[in-house]
Amino acid sequence: MKLELVAKTLKELGHPTRLAVYHAVVRAGRQGVAVGSLQQKLNVPGSTLSHHLSGLLSVGLISQRREGRTLFCVADDERFNAMVSFLQNECCADEEPNQ
Amino acid sequence: MKLELVAKTLKELGHPTRLAVYHAVVRAGRQGVAVGSLQQKLNVPGSTLSHHLSGLLSVGLISQRREGRTLFCVADDERFNAMVSFLQNECCADEEPNQ
DNA sequence: AATATATTTCTGGTAACATCGAAATATTAT
DNA sequence: ATAATATTTCGATGTTACCAGAAATATATT
16 A cells, blocks of 8 residues: 555644544444444534535545445545554554664 | 544644654654754754644643753653543444444 | 445645855854 | 865745535436
8 A cells, every 4th residue: 555545645634523433334234334323323414424424535544335325434444544554564663763 | 532632632643744744753662862863854944843842732632851961752652542441342343333 | 317425626814944145153173 | 263064944836635515416316
C-alpha cells in the first residue's frame, strides 16, 4: 500500500464522526448496518452522514449493498488491515538500532 | 484511549507529509532524527516542517530532545500502540455474528 | 400514476488547514 | 558582543473540509 493512499485512509478515520460511523459499521459485522440506522444511532443529519460515508467509501474502508429501499454499509477488513500493516511494518519499526 | 483523541491522532497521520515525517522519525529509532535532517531528506521548507511537527507533537506521536543547537525528534511508541489497539479492539471487531 | 420511504446531491456560508517567505528566537562559538 | 547555525513564530494567501436545509433521485407500495 502506497504512502499516499495510507495517508488518505488515515485522514478519513481521523474525524470523530467518521470514526464513530466506521466503528458502528465494523461492529455490525458482515450483515452491515443501514444508513438510516446510523443516522438515528449517531444523531447526524442525513446530508452530513452521506458526505462522511462517501469519504469512507472513497478509500475503500466500507462498501455498500442495497436491499430494497435501504442501503447497508459493510466494513472492508482488507483495506483496513493493509493500512495497519503499513503502519506497523513501514512505520512502527523495530527497536533494533538502525545501521 | 478516547475516540476523540484517537481521531485527532489519526488525523495527524492522515497527511502525506506528516506521515512521511513520522515514518522517518520512527525509522531513526531511539536516537531520533534532527529537524534539519528531516528538512533536507524530505525537501520541505523549515516553516512548513515546523508546522507539521507541532501537529505530531500535539497528539504525542513524537517528542523532542535538544542537544546543543539541534533538536532531535523521537517517536513515542506508546501513543502509537494505544491508537492501534483502539482501532483493533474497539473498531476492527471480530467476525463473530453480532447477536 | 401517485404516494411514501430512503438516501444523495446541491448550495452557500463558515471554519480549519496548508504553504512558505521573512522576521524572530535560541544556542553555540569566536 | 558579534556572528553563525538551527528552529520557530508571524503574516498573508489560497485551498479544502465541514455543516445542514432544501431539492432531487431512487425504490417500493397502492
